[in-house]
Amino acid sequence: MTQRVELATVMARLAVDEVVTEYAVAVDDGDWTAYRRLFTPDGRADYRSAGGIEGDAGRIAGWLSQTMALFPMRQHLIVNRRVRFGPLEQDTGDTARVRADYVNPMRFAGHDGGSTEPDFVCGGRYDFTLLRTDEGWRLRTVVVHEKWRRAPQRHTEPATP
Template identity: 80%
Template sequence: MTQRVELATVMDRLAVDGLITDYAVAVDDGDWEGYRGLFTPDGRADYRSAGGIAGDAGNVAAWLAESMRLFPMRQHLIVNRRVRFGLLEQDTGDTAEVRADYVNPMRFAKEDGGSAAPDFVCGGRYAFRMLRTDDGWRLREVVVQEKWRRLPDGPTAPVID
């Protein structure tokens, strides 16, 4: 592998990592327009394992905007990112798949609009499928596989499919 190829791979890894960070920040900050902009035009998300919906990025963003009102404080911690670059039309590196674990603490809203304890915490694994576009790397698909959650005043419970 030449230095040029190695540098390009490092740059792609940084861009992919940045896209995942942008995804987490958009969800945590409630930036639903920004969320939509992270996806390809045909991009989809699937939150069914966490009690949500699956659909195109626009419909999922609308669902998130409504459902996340329950949690004014959110903080995605996305770790253990495993990146694999693929092939599209014989061009090396035009697609990427990332598997990453997450822990997501959230705080319930109070009736007065603030946030209140106790926290709701869940964890699991994301599967991101990405595509290199003229505008940079974009999400084609996000699939959430929730593995556990801790509810207020309750034990940690595994999620059973």
């Protein structure tokens, strides 16, 4: 591998990593316009394993905006990113696949608009596929594979006689 190819690969890897980071930030910040811009025009996401829906990026952004309103505090931690590049139309490096683990702590909205309920935490793995476009790298698909979740336990006071 030549130095030029190695440098191009490193630059592509950094750009792909930035898209994954921007994905997490858009969801955590509730920036659904930024979320939509991360996808190709035919981009899709699948949240069914986490109890969600599957569809095009616009439909998913609408669903997320409603669902995430339950959680005013959220923080995606996307780690263990494995990036693989592939060819499209015989041009090496036009596609990328990222498999990454995630932990996602969130806080339920309280009745007074604050965050008073216990945390909801889930974890699993993302499968991202990306396409290099004239505008840079864009998400073609996002698939969530939720592996576990910890929901708050409702504590009830013992009944008084």
